[in-house]
Each structure stands twice: as structure tokens, then as C-alpha cells.
Amino acid sequence: MLRSLIxxxxxxxxxxxxxxxxxxxxxxxxxxxxxKHSDNFVLANAYASNGRAVAHGWxxxxxxxxxxxxxxxxxxxxESVTPDPNDPALSxxxxxxxxxxxxxxxxTKRQEPTNFAHSRxxxxxxxxxxxxxxxxxxxxxxxGRQTYHFRSTYFPWIxxxxxxxxxxxxxxxxxxxxTHTTRxxxxxQRVDNHWLPRTPANxxxxxxxxxxxxxxxxxxx
Numbered sequence: 001m002l003r004s005l006i007x008x009x010x011x012x013x014x015x016x017x018x019x020x021x022x023x024x025x026x027x028x029x030x031x032x033x034x035x036k037h038s039d040n041f042v043l044a045n046a047y048a049s050n051g052r053a054v055a056h057g058w059x060x061x062x063x064x065x066x067x068x069x070x071x072x073x074x075x076x077x078x079e080s081v082t083p084d085p086n087d088p089a090l091s092x093x094x095x096x097x098x099x100x101x102x103x104x105x106x107x108t109k110r111q112e113p114t115n116f117a118h119s120r121x122x123x124x125x126x127x128x129x130x131x132x133x134x135x136x137x138x139x140x141x142x143x144g145r146q147t148y149h150f151r152s153t154y155f156p157w158i159x160x161x162x163x164x165x166x167x168x169x170x171x172x173x174x175x176x177x178x179t180h181t182t183r184x185x186x187x188x189q190r191v192d193n194h195w196l197p198r199t200p201a202n203x204x205x206x207x208x209x210x211x212x213x214x215x216x217x218x219x220x221x
Contacts, residue, residue, distance in 0.1 A: 065206065080207075133152065175193055
């Protein structure tokens with residue numbers, strides 16, 4: 001599922017046992033700050049891996065759902081989440097996929113537990129990789145934001161050994177950028193996040209109209 005892919009990107013590998021230089025925040029301090037994150041954002045996300053073009057997503061952190069655009073821009077997926085009126089633990093999820101090449105669109109509906117249907121900010125300090133250690137590289141400017149740059153020791157990543165670099169904003173500890181880089185210096189994964197206020201213009205990024213003349217087809221076709 002696209003939402004799971006985006007969230008996996010947001011949940012970047014970060015060693016909970018890591019440490020930082022005394023001149024910067026400790027891992028424990030950042031974990032506490034991240035636990036207090038508000039959902040009052042539209043999270044704009046750009047994600048690329050293994051040399052592929054960049055895919056983009058806009059996540060509704062408060063209500064669930066969002067919009068995702070494929071790397072070539074030809075496929076757009078829109079997801080809406082509506083609470084079940086009879087059971088707040090469940091939500092109805094509608095997924096619309098627009099194919100601009102075929103000029104078609106599909107609609108699928110399902111019901112999921114609400115805590116799964118809603119996008120959430122996953123603690124980037126949690127990883128399944130044992131023994132990963134981080135150090136504070138320094139304070140750097142990323143897309144106009146002052147960030148703390150952390151770098152990990154190398155660890156197994158898919159079929160290679162890689163390190164993780166993570167940039168967290170110095171003001172709110174928001175996850176701004178992350179990369180995985182091989183020992184040879186090749187960046188094999190990168191994610192960039194922009195935390196947008198929930199203005200009408202930014203909320204409009206969560207959806208798009210189906211173009212006139214596009215034909216609805218079965219999701220299995």
C-alpha cells in the first residue's frame with residue numbers, strides 16, 4: 001500500500017541506542033520531543049530509492065488519507081478516511097486511482113481499524129537494527145531550515161551495508177530529510193519532508209478532481 005510505503009520512509013532507521021555529541025541534543029531528548037508531535041499538519045513527502053525518479057505524497061496527518069503521485073506523474077492515488085458512525089475503532093477507506101496514460105480511474109473501498117487507517121508520525125528513533133549508533137555531525141541548513149544532522153554507523157540494508165543520515169529541525173525536532181548511503185558513497189534512498197500548516201490551500205493538495213472524459217474501470221482490469 002502506498003500509505004505504508006510513505007510511512008516506512010518517514011520511519012527512517014534511527015538507532016534508539018545511539019548517542020550524540022554533548023554540544024547537541026541527545027537521542028533521548030529528541031525521542032521525548034517527537035512523542036509530542038502534533039497532527040495539525042499536511043505532510044508533503046518526496047521519496048526516491050535505487051536510482052528511481054522521485055515520487056511525491058501529501059498525507060493528512062489529522063484525518064488520515066492523502067494523495068500520492070507516481071515518479072512519472074502518470075498515476076495519482078487519492079485516499080479518504082471516514083470514521084464508521086457505529087464503531088469509532090473502525091474507519092471506511094476509499095482509494096481512487098487515476099491513470100493519466102490510459103485515461104481511466106478506479107475506486108476501491110474497504111474497512112480498517114482506525115489506528116491503521118490514519119497516517120501517523122512514526123518515531124524515527126525506533127529501528128529493528130540492533131547496535132546502530134548515531135553521532136551528531138553538526139548543524140546544517142536544509143531547505144531553509146536549521147537542522148541537526150545525525151549519522152549512523154553502517155548496518156545491513158537490503159543487500160548492502162549502508163549508513164543512515166538524518167536531519168531533524170532544531171526548533172521542533174521534525175524529520176526534515178533522511179538518506180541511506182552505501183560504503184561506496186552511493187545514495188540508495190532519500191526522503192524529504194515538508195510540514196505544512198492546515199491552510200485551505202494546503203488541504204487542497206490532499207485531493208484532485210478526476211478529469212472529464214476519464215472512464216471508470218474495475219480495479220482488477
